[in-house]
Amino acid sequence: MKKLLTALSAFIVSGIFSIFALPNTQMVKADDTPVVTLGTSLTSSQRQGTINTLTASLNSSNYQTITITGSDLVKYLNPSGADFTNDSGVWSSAMIQKASSGSGINVHILPYNGRNNITTITANQYKNAALTAGISDADIYVTSATPIDGSGALAGVYAAYAKNGDKLNQDQINAAQNEMNTLSKITQQNKDKNGYSDAQLNNAIAGAKSQMAKQGQNISNSQIRDIVNNQININHLGDTINNNQKEQIINLLIQIKDSGALKDKNFQQQASQLADQIQAGAKNIFSKFNTPETRNWFQKIVDSVVNWFKSLFSGIMILNN
Structure with missing residues (x-):
């Protein structure tokens, strides 16, 4: 289970603008211990500030950390069309926490020092991409110390899986990244x-x-x-x-x-x-x-057919009487 947790935790790790990409594998479930993923490009103060932001809801509970580097992005995201190098920066970070069975995927984009630095990707977009990636029943917290579009906040998942010896499905990685974009x-x-x-x-x-x-x-x-x-x-x-x-x-x-x-x-x-x-x-x-005024065309057709049959049967009953 710890392998799965670490994988999920890396979820929103990757970096700045194009230093983001998407993840995927078979339905991943976070372990009980939350995992904080930290971009390697963070300064010491940014690293601590990121940890403070992501773990604020834990009330001093235990958590694990993992660092994602440019080489992780090269290995797992370049096959899906990205052009990272081993020196590529990684700033975006996340915390992954197991949720109770049936809770679904919950994403929280957190402001860093009062500012939302995820400039483009929405929480719902993250959720849909995470679903394609194979994540289930998890609370995911996302933040960045610097402004970034967030177009690949799931990239760290693949690096985390690889570091723990689990095989990743590159086809799902590609689908997840394409979905986000x-x-x-x-x-x-x-x-x-x-x-x-x-x-x-x-x-x-x-x-x-x-x-x-x-x-x-x-x-x-x-x-x-x-x-x-x-x-x-x-x-x-x-x-x-x-x-x-x-x-x-x-x-x-x-x-x-x-x-x-x-x-x-x-x-x-x-x-x-x-x-x-x-x-x-x-x-x-x-x-x-x-509302009646805004029902879609399919609903209106169904209503019309149902009403037609009601009228038909009412007419038949009247004739029989």
């Missing part, structure tokens, strides 16, 4: 549009993953396309997500399927929990979707 880019492109929110997008992705898992590893690309179209409509994104962005999402989910992520028996349950978490955290957005 894709969702972040789409949110940046749509952030000023009415009717769009990062929560809607990530809820659609989590919902799609859950539906894909129900159908299993043999799901076809055509079925994935149908699922994406359905989730876009359910989440009222049809007027904001353009065709190019939709194709990016479809290709991303196909890559996740091809990575083998759907084979894990916990994937569907964790995806459903993630969708519930996202909706609970953005009730002001999702509560609007359940």
Whole structure:
């Protein structure tokens, strides 16, 4: 279990701007002892400040630490398209703590000295990427002593696994990194549009993953396309997500399927929990979707069919009487 814990702990370790990338393996579960991951580029004062920030909720409880270096990034992230060197800096840090079974993946982005230095990636984007990476039932705390986009906050997981002798799935690493980059880019492109929110997008992705898992590893690309179209409509994104962005999402989910992520028996349950978490955290957005005025097209069609049958049967009963 300690191997798994260390792996998870490294979760949001990697570094500045392009010094970030995504992780993945089979559903990883944190151990009881929290693990703090620290970028090797931190100064002594930044290192201590990072530890203080990440462990504030522990009330002086025990924790472990692990340091991530540029060589870790080269080994595990360059195969997925990054261009790190052994001298690449690593600043972003995280703490991973086991959560009770069924709690799902919880991500907390913490300010460092009162400032949020994770400039681009959202908590929901981290959650979705962690799900693809194979993490389950964990509390993840993320911070950085310097401003960074956060586009690969899961990179340390792979280095931690490797240091403990566990084999990593590079296909899942690639899928997780692609997911982080894709969702972040789409949110940046749509952030000023009415009717769009990062929560809607990530809820659609989590919902799609859950539906894909129900159908299993043999799901076809055509079925994935149908699922994406359905989730876009359910989440009222049809007027904001353009065709190019939709194709990016479809290709991303196909890559996740091809990575083998759907084979894990916990994937569907964790995806459903993630969708519930996202909706609970953005009730002001999702509560609007359940009113008669804002129901999606599919719901309206179902309502029409149900009402038609009700009218038909009512007419038949009248004739029989």
